């Protein structure tokens with residue numbers, strides 16, 4: 001923050017548990033699906049042809065990444081003809097939304113009521129069967145989904161055998177007995193054999209902002225905590241994590257919006273083998289091997305930076321991203 005006048009932001013203080021997933025508009029759904037499954041090594045858990053979407057996860061949660069084909073202006077309809085708002089967005093590849101996992105539906109509904117009382121505008125809310133969600137735009141138009149899981153066995157809905165529509169409207173204001181926490185199975189862990197990398201889960205994202213208003217949004221509306229600030233880059237954490245979000249000045253990157261995100265690899269030697277295999281295949285990447293972590297950054301088919309990393313010790317704020325050669329960001333340790 002740079003001492004600019006206080007930004008008037010409705011206090012909602014969602015205080016999510018963590019970054020749950022990123023949802024991306026992609027230029028070519030099949031090409032991106034191949035990248036995220038066969039190179040990034042995240043299992044395809046669901047196709048939803050009716051909305052041109054693919055979801056991938058290695059068991060951390062129902063999806064770490066969602067891919068939606070760009071088709072601005074063409075309607076996407078969910079259950080019962082529900083028109084999804086993503087129909088009218090996604091003219092170009094990039095962020096659809098960052099998704100913030102709440103502790104429970106009860107907490108989510110309470111925070112929504114609190115936020116609306118303070119003037120918060122909710123763009124839309126949706127029932128995805130596996131989760132219930134409210135979507136809120138920050139002042140630069142990035143969408144943030146605040147959601148709570150609505151069932152423990154999400155694989156009953158999110159599995160490759162089901163390709164039916166899942167999304168309908170969610171009338172959160174009518175809820176009288178909201179759901180409690182829906183803990184996921186901690187032993188649910190998949191590995192895509194034959195893939196190049198083997199991440200466990202998404203951990204954080206990097207967003208480029210034109211103004212301090214996005215920082216104000218994530219603290220006042222999101223309830224995230226700023227944990228570090230350096231050279232115009234700020235790091236924020238949710239309630240259960242080290243940090244989840246870096247906000248960088250848009251002037252340091254090709255443009256505002258999502259720069260990239262990070263995927264945690266649990267074993268160091270696993271990541272080392274992946275990097276060697278990627279080198280053998282001639283895949284372009286930036287590798288950083290520092291005291292803090294081993295990190296490899298690739299570009300996805302639409303140019304987003306995708307970091308695979310293993311923290312060697314304290315996964316602290318020493319791991320800030322800096323622009324690398326050719327705009328390929330390096331998450332430097």
Ligand SMILES: [Fe+2]
Pocket residue numbers: 021023066097099145
């Ligand atoms: Fe989402």
